[in-house]
Amino acid sequence: MAAHFGRRLRKGAATTAVAAAAVAALSASQGPGVTHGNHGTPAAAGATSPDSAPADSATGNSPYYTDLPPLHSPNPSPSTGIGTPVSQGDAEAGIPATVLDAYKKAEAELRSSKPECNLPWQLLAAIGKVESGHASGGRVDADGTTTTPILGPELDGNGFALIKDTDNGAYDGNSAYDQAVGPMQFIPSTWAWAGRDGNGDGKKDPNNVYDAALAAGHYLCRYGWDLSDEGDLHSAILSYNDSQDYLNLVLSWLEYYRKGTHSIPDGTGSLPGHRSDEPRGASPDPSPTPPKPPKPGKTPPASGTPSPEPPATTPPSSTPQTPTDTVDHLADAGTATLTAMAGDAFAERISTRAETAADKAVGKVRIRFTLIGDTDTTFTGGETVATVVTDSTGVAVAPALQAGERTGDFTVHAVVVGRTTVAGLDYHAGVTPRAADTLARTGDTALTCTPGGEFADQVEVKATYQGAVADKVAATATLIKSADDATENDKGPYFKDADGKTVRTLTGLVTDANGLLKLPKLYADDTTGTFLLRITTTGGATLTVELTVAAPDTSASPTPSSSPTA
Incomplete structure (x- = not known):
């Protein structure tokens, strides 16, 4: 340029x-x-x-x-007042x-x-x-x-x-x-x-x-x-x-x-006078008007351009056959399984091949891909429809899919633009929930409490997936009976709900943008001993944390001696 x-x-x-x-x-x-x-x-x-x-x-x-x-x-x-010339x-x-x-x-x-x-x-x-x-x-x-x-x-x-x-x-x-x-x-x-x-x-x-x-x-x-x-x-x-x-x-x-x-003011602008489809040197109509809607199958005159009738001796030209006219069907061109975790880009892209009745490739054909279903997944750029021209091998590769937060299955429907008689081709795709495969505490301080008291430290964990931060991952925290019995304990440490009532299972937890999850404060009843808190996430990550409830240690306190008697 x-x-x-x-x-x-x-x-x-x-x-x-x-x-x-x-x-x-x-x-x-x-x-x-x-x-x-x-x-x-x-x-x-x-x-x-x-x-x-x-x-x-x-x-x-x-x-x-x-x-x-x-x-x-x-x-x-510019000044456009009355009497002021406008250049x-x-x-x-x-x-x-x-x-x-x-x-x-x-x-x-x-x-x-x-x-x-x-x-x-x-x-x-x-x-x-x-x-x-x-x-x-x-x-x-x-x-x-x-x-x-x-x-x-x-x-x-x-x-x-x-x-x-x-x-x-x-x-x-x-x-x-x-x-x-x-x-x-x-x-x-x-x-x-x-x-x-x-x-x-x-x-x-x-x-x-x-x-x-x-x-x-x-x-x-x-x-x-x-x-x-x-x-x-x-x-x-x-x-x-x-x-x-x-x-x-x-x-x-x-x-x-x-x-x-x-x-x-609206309606006072001037319409340009020259168009790219005019013959060179043509004199445009100085006051063109927009064309009226054409009847189906009719050609409207170009704005500002004469539309002469062809000579009576000119035979009507036949409509040339285009590559689109030769397409008989669409075929998958090796698209792999279409699945992605919420918020991630799909690793695979859809490939569709346009073919003749003899299964020959057809290039220069427009294929439209449309997302169908209850999904917030889009193509790259945020669109739900994309049109791609087939290459010399007859293949059109759709833009990459970007998963939204809505999980579940949806369909990508491929059709030949301009050929309603050619059956479309459906690709099934799915979005799975965000997941974590590893959980770890962010600190190593022992979690202890006296009977009837509250734990000084809150439990905080970090979730990762394949080594990367796992954000927006759903988690559950439960105070369980033992390492082999994951049912909810009925005694020992507990959380409080909004009304101050005892709760030993928390659902609806979600990691933040850094993969961190900080649990609410823990309290203890009068039962002493070692208890287990188990945190699980979508994707299978599990972490079990020990909680200790014990009476204060008084062994190191000096015993007051009695005063000697005379």
Whole structure:
């Protein structure tokens, strides 16, 4: 890439010269004489074929607006009063109020839920600008829903990726092919797992700017990406639309918005005029309007782009067969037993192979993995759905599973995206309780007490599992009758419950983050002798502790002598 913003990007750290370099690089890549493949990617850089959209592409590599930010920095606090001229830079820095609010609310939510991602709202603004011109210049209602649907062209393989319908037209009104939908231009198959409810109305609507901005934030923060790191930032942007031009353009707008923005009234923003799917030199409609929802199977005109009818003499083209069309069934590709302890990562990953009727491998096919059941296990990045493209051997390897705290069995369902007639494949997995295999006291002081008194020291133990700290492990402590009889003793030392009553078995104990467990105070009745306290944990770790109740030792006390008599 021609423009670099340092090893780690910090808010406000890049200079105007660097931003200008990014714009210059992008301008050069879009100039005459550059041969482009699909989605605005230079052919020399290895453009993807129409049927090989990236595994988790938010937009399916749909077209985007290519207008560049002004070369000069915007005024961070421009005056927009009556009679005050607004420069082009100031105008471009304006973001419709509701859309700007959605970007900032999404950043705030991600700062809480995924603080390690370091998502700047300006990145959402940059993508929103490039994808839809900030919801067509902020044409949204009071709830943030676009007043007119914003749809990309149908992804029929004719100059774009080929993605057959995955939602039966529920989001895009097209039951033949998918189309990118809404202000952040999600394709239906991605929205199915990435969608979020950003405005709290109980719905996940790709046409709502709050829902779409929050979904985009989570999408960019998956896989543990840290967006303050240049490499992770680039990977996240390219996963949204797999094009070097797109990356350069988004980075340019990101730097531009970092230097200052301001709010403008909803509906007053200008829509960009140039798109990546336009012929070079085409003159855009100066006042484009968002397209109307298409009828199923129909192609909507691209925003600001003429949609001429083909000559009557042109024969209708047949739909090309894609790798997806050749898939007959899915087969397991050697997945081992899927089990993990609560809170741990699964050691094994799911591998699924797409095959023809003749059991031949099919590459470049999208496989969607969905977690089903009462579980809080997720894929890496916190998602419950992941889409992966099969490699040349026909195999798609799902992201690693991360167990939550909920134990029990669940299912991972694998399907071929775009082929509802191909049976899915189920993988069964399970999460076991956190366990410890070793318990040890943290001190070696003898535990003694006099009859009717209380023990001076509390029992504290440390739990480990395979040498590592065993945190959040359930434990039970019982005062037992003997080493060979683990039933509860009815005499000797005891604990007290909240009401002060005698208790000789404690359940529901849990080790802390350091694997430590400190028991409540122990008391003694009038019975003397040696008693046993047994502590057990999930996983089989057991420790037996001796407790001694004895009368005070008076043998060392001097015996007072009687006074001599005269």
